[in-house]
Amino acid sequence: MSIALLPTVSxxxxxxxxxxxIALIGGLVGAFMAILDIxxxxxxxxxxxxxxxxxxxxxxxISTSYLxxxxxxxxxxxxxxxxxxxxxYLTWTTSIFTLSSLLCSLSWNMTSMITFRALQGFSGGxxxxxxxxxxxxxxxxxxxxxxxxxxxxTATFAPAIGPTFGGWLTENLSWHYIFYINIPPAFILIAxxxxxxxxxxxxxxxxxxxxxxxxxxxxxxxxCLEVVLEEGNREEWFSSQFIIAxxxxxxxxLIYFVIxxxxxxxxxxxxRLFKERQFAMSCxxxxxxxxxLLGSIYVLPLYLTQxxxxxxxxxxxxxxxxxxxxxxxxxxxxxxxxxIKPKYLVTFGFVMFGxxxxxxxxxxxxxxxxxxxxxxxxxxxxxxxxxxxxSLVAMKNIAHHNTSDASTLTNVMRNLGGAFSIAIIATLLDxxxxxxxxxxxxxLPYVSSTAWDALREQQTYFIQSGSDVVTSIQQAESVLxxxxxxxxxxxxxxxxxLIMSAFLAIAAVLILSMDD
Numbered sequence: 001m002s003i004a005l006l007p008t009v010s011x012x013x014x015x016x017x018x019x020x021x022i023a024l025i026g027g028l029v030g031a032f033m034a035i036l037d038i039x040x041x042x043x044x045x046x047x048x049x050x051x052x053x054x055x056x057x058x059x060x061x062i063s064t065s066y067l068x069x070x071x072x073x074x075x076x077x078x079x080x081x082x083x084x085x086x087x088x089y090l091t092w093t094t095s096i097f098t099l100s101s102l103l104c105s106l107s108w109n110m111t112s113m114i115t116f117r118a119l120q121g122f123s124g125g126x127x128x129x130x131x132x133x134x135x136x137x138x139x140x141x142x143x144x145x146x147x148x149x150x151x152x153x154t155a156t157f158a159p160a161i162g163p164t165f166g167g168w169l170t171e172n173l174s175w176h177y178i179f180y181i182n183i184p185p186a187f188i189l190i191a192x193x194x195x196x197x198x199x200x201x202x203x204x205x206x207x208x209x210x211x212x213x214x215x216x217x218x219x220x221x222x223x224c225l226e227v228v229l230e231e232g233n234r235e236e237w238f239s240s241q242f243i244i245a246x247x248x249x250x251x252x253x254l255i256y257f258v259i260x261x262x263x264x265x266x267x268x269x270x271x272r273l274f275k276e277r278q279f280a281m282s283c284x285x286x287x288x289x290x291x292x293l294l295g296s297i298y299v300l301p302l303y304l305t306q307x308x309x310x311x312x313x314x315x316x317x318x319x320x321x322x323x324x325x326x327x328x329x330x331x332x333x334x335x336x337x338x339x340i341k342p343k344y345l346v347t348f349g350f351v352m353f354g355x356x357x358x359x360x361x362x363x364x365x366x367x368x369x370x371x372x373x374x375x376x377x378x379x380x381x382x383x384x385x386x387x388x389x390x391s392l393v394a395m396k397n398i399a400h401h402n403t404s405d406a407s408t409l410t411n412v413m414r415n416l417g418g419a420f421s422i423a424i425i426a427t428l429l430d431x432x433x434x435x436x437x438x439x440x441x442x443x444l445p446y447v448s449s450t451a452w453d454a455l456r457e458q459q460t461y462f463i464q465s466g467s468d469v470v471t472s473i474q475q476a477e478s479v480l481x482x483x484x485x486x487x488x489x490x491x492x493x494x495x496x497x498l499i500m501s502a503f504l505a506i507a508a509v510l511i512l513s514m515d516d
């Protein structure tokens with residue numbers, strides 16, 4: 001859906017009014033808050049679970065409810081900004097985001113927490129595409145790379161520091177503060193947006209003429225798909241009637257949504273933009289980028305917790321190496337984009353990101369936080385070279401009035417990539433661990449002398465610790481089995497990183513094959 005151009009865009013190519021910069025920074029603060037809140041609860045789930053007397057399965061919905069609501073909100077943002085006006089829409093949605101954050105901290109049981117997190121996700125989901133569209137609409141072409149660099153910081157830096165920040169707040173204060181921190185920047189955001197953007201009238205005609213069938217099928221389709229991807233592995237996929245029903249409902253709804261959008265004169269989201277080859281290829285790259293961004297943020301803490309027994313703060317100290325170094329490289333990207341074609345910068349970024357995954361494909365039990373720093377740094381180098389130039393590549397042939405729809409589609413593709421990645425990783429970890437464990441057990445007779453030596457050493461240790469002979473044998477066998485399961489899990493993590501590096505290599509080739 002196209003939206004009206006903002007009247008504050010300067011006619012002089014290299015001059016941007018101060019009000020525009022203030023409005024843009026306000027929008028970027030909102031996007032940073034919304035993206036940060038996706039991951040910030042991950043380090044605090046156990047604390048929240050204990051405080052609200054919830055089960056592990058129930059606590060998983062703290063993240064799922066946010067992601068489902070966010071996924072539904074993103075495609076609606078273009079239409080709602082046209083109906084309400086950007087200034088009013090940003091003010092309202094930020095106010096709701098702030099209120100829902102406060103309510104999350106006051107939750108009295110898991111049902112209330114999930115409800116308020118969904119409200120937080122729905123209001124926060126609008127902040128991400130709105131910030132992107134402000135970059136395109138408030139800045140002239142000569143300044144757009146700078147705006148994209150600032151947006152890139154929100155999109156890659158926020159998820160990288162989310163678990164770290166959440167873990168620190170929980171360890172030093174309490175889990176309530178992961179929601180309190182949204183309140184001060186929200187007031188700043190509202191003040192900046194109300195000062196920097198012109199007020200626009202309610203456009204009730206667009207509300208009355210809304211594509212209500214498209215809205216309904218989109219919300220049902222994407223919402224059900226997100227739940228399937230988030231909960232599928234826990235429910236054992238299609239052995240669950242719940243997952244089967246949601247999958248069927250999602251597929252039917254999305255098919256009807258696509259058919260409806262292609263037939264509408266003024267669709268909710270302009271899917272015809274996919275006819276533009278470069279934009280369509282860029283969206284595939286965004287899908288892979290989302291898989292890599294959220295996939296790595298998901299799998300690394302799992303590895304450090306399961307294999308290295310790290311706590312939230314120790315995990316944060318490792319992950320910060322993929323976050324803070326990005327701040328050094330983001331300022332360089334706008335300058336380089338004027339000298340080097342964006343597609344080559346994007347290709348370089350994907351290659352570096354791919355290498356960061358590949359160096360983690362030979363991990364052993366001795367591969368801890370120190371050994372992961374190299375891969376963190378490689379990712380920190382690559383990420384800025386993807387986010388900024390990829391936006392320029394995607395928008396190259398998109399008309400100005402279609403930027404809102406293009407922003408919606410790229411953000412949906414990135415979020416879907418993250419959801420697919422987490423679902424695939426969770427499933428592969430289970431399957432690959434069982435597969436490698438079976439292989440280790442099969443190969444045990446070939447290394448039986450080594451295994452027996454290890455068993456005898458363990459048995460001797462337990463006897464010396466006070467166990468009888470029979471108990472010491474059982475304890476030694478248990479230790480050996482745990483060792484085999486640990487080694488199988490490490491091999492499964494190696495497989496995951498190899499698959500991620502392969503997808504990133506595909507993205508690099510895809511971008512490199514685009515027209516100059």
